[in-house]
Amino acid sequence: MRASLLQIAVNEDETVEARRLRVAALVREQAGADLVVLPELWTTGAFAFEAFDAAAEPLRGPTYEAMAKAASDAGVWLHAGSVPERDPDGRLYNTSLVFSPAGDLAASYRKIHRFGFDKGEAVLMGAGREPVTVRLPDTATLGVATCYDLRFPELFRALVDAGAEILVVPAGWPERRRAHWTLLAQARAVENQAFVLACGTAGTHAGVPQAGHSIVVDPWGEVLAEAGPDEEILTVEFDPAKVARTREQFPALKDRVLGLEPPRG
Numbered sequence: 001m002r003a004s005l006l007q008i009a010v011n012e013d014e015t016v017e018a019r020r021l022r023v024a025a026l027v028r029e030q031a032g033a034d035l036v037v038l039p040e041l042w043t044t045g046a047f048a049f050e051a052f053d054a055a056a057e058p059l060r061g062p063t064y065e066a067m068a069k070a071a072s073d074a075g076v077w078l079h080a081g082s083v084p085e086r087d088p089d090g091r092l093y094n095t096s097l098v099f100s101p102a103g104d105l106a107a108s109y110r111k112i113h114r115f116g117f118d119k120g121e122a123v124l125m126g127a128g129r130e131p132v133t134v135r136l137p138d139t140a141t142l143g144v145a146t147c148y149d150l151r152f153p154e155l156f157r158a159l160v161d162a163g164a165e166i167l168v169v170p171a172g173w174p175e176r177r178r179a180h181w182t183l184l185a186q187a188r189a190v191e192n193q194a195f196v197l198a199c200g201t202a203g204t205h206a207g208v209p210q211a212g213h214s215i216v217v218d219p220w221g222e223v224l225a226e227a228g229p230d231e232e233i234l235t236v237e238f239d240p241a242k243v244a245r246t247r248e249q250f251p252a253l254k255d256r257v258l259g260l261e262p263p264r265g
């Protein structure tokens with residue numbers, strides 16, 4: 001399987017419309033890949049809270065249209081990262097879109113864990129409730145999560161319980177916590193014996209330098225590829241069957257003890 005992670009630079013000197021056109025062209029150039037992955041909220045930047053409202057779009061808005069067409073032009077599965085979605089009631093969500101090679105929407109996922117504690121995304125956007133997996137026929141099952149979700153292992157375990165073998169994590173992770181990003185991507189891969197494809201942004205928006213360093217980790221925790229800090233296309237080839245082999249050779253997932261009593265005392 002060949003995957004391309006498009007680590008897009010999100011800077012304020014480029015308009016949302018210009019970036020959308022540029023990213024669509026980059027996706028088209030990935031013809032021949034099986035899966036293309038974009039970062040979180042790449043139209044505005046994940047920390048550009050003040051831009052969310054103006055840039056919000058219905059699910060089937062301009063980013064949906066551009067990415068559906070780019071996926072079908074390239075003939076690839078496309079995890080198009082996330083967009084600020086405005087639902088029919090006016091509520092915003094951080095919503096990921098996954099397209100089939102025919103350009104059909106295969107899945108959408110509203111980010112469950114919103115970042116910012118008592119400000120930013122956490123107050124501006126609603127929370128998703130449903131973990132989402134996507135079956136790529138004859139290939140593997142994707143489990144999708146978004147950025148801050150990476151800190152919550154129980155979500156990833158739910159995805160694995162639903163059959164996920166490749167965990168895809170679009171993000172807008174800041175440079176100041178880059179060490180967490182790398183560590184958590186490896187931890188989620190090792191504990192779930194799954195591939196992790198984590199695609200971040202580069203550049204600086206809203207005064208927050210982005211980490212870049214998109215990363216692909218295999219089910220044994222080995223880093224197969226890692227980007228640098230700037231805009232980059234990270235391409236990697238791997239065998240999804242390694243998930244089943246790893247889980248068979250080192251069957252730790254079978255040793256889970258569920259439903260523990262709460263601690264006494």
Ligand SMILES: NC(=O)CCC(=O)C(=O)O
Nearest residue numbers: 046115147148172174177
């Ligand atoms: N956009 C995000 O979810 C940022 C997450 C983050 O900065 C962190 O978890 O640290």
